[in-house]
Amino acid sequence: MQHRIHRPLALLATAIALTWGVAQAQAPAAPQAPAAVSAPAAPQLTVRDIYDRVAAAGYRDIREIEWDDGRYEVKASNAQGQRVKLYVNAATGAIEGTRLRH
Template identity: 60%
Template structure:
């Protein structure tokens, strides 16, 4: 009787990778040959579009960082998007820790609070 030797782990990994790639290729081919159907979009009103546009920032976090640094703020630690504006934790020109509220569209500092 002939006994089978266990497969080596590298061979098992190669077979697993090959079957994964084959599955991905099959899925990609099926997706490419599927007929495209238009997706229905719900009707939008001017108010809904305006409200959504107000919530999407025009400035990126990098833009805000650069503007705050150019304005003299240093040690910028956190920049987070919240309710149409960025919240920034930094140090002002005097070295005091501050929390800033920055307009997400213009980059203007709306509020500056010194943190104790």
């Protein structure tokens, strides 16, 4: 009789161990730290900051300020009244390029 009592316990212990092993195998992997830590990005100016800097540079009729490819694109008019598109650095507010719009 003792043989029958111990065998179900041994099977139960084996089933628990197998279940635990499956649960451990299915658990999500712990996150790993990045290989190299990059420097923090430069602070980005707000749309209002960009508007103020473009206006201070002499551009008027500022119609649109959009974020594109890590910089701002601004549609405005220059001092001669020509419609232009400005490419503005998001961190410094410097106008990096100008193109006439049609």
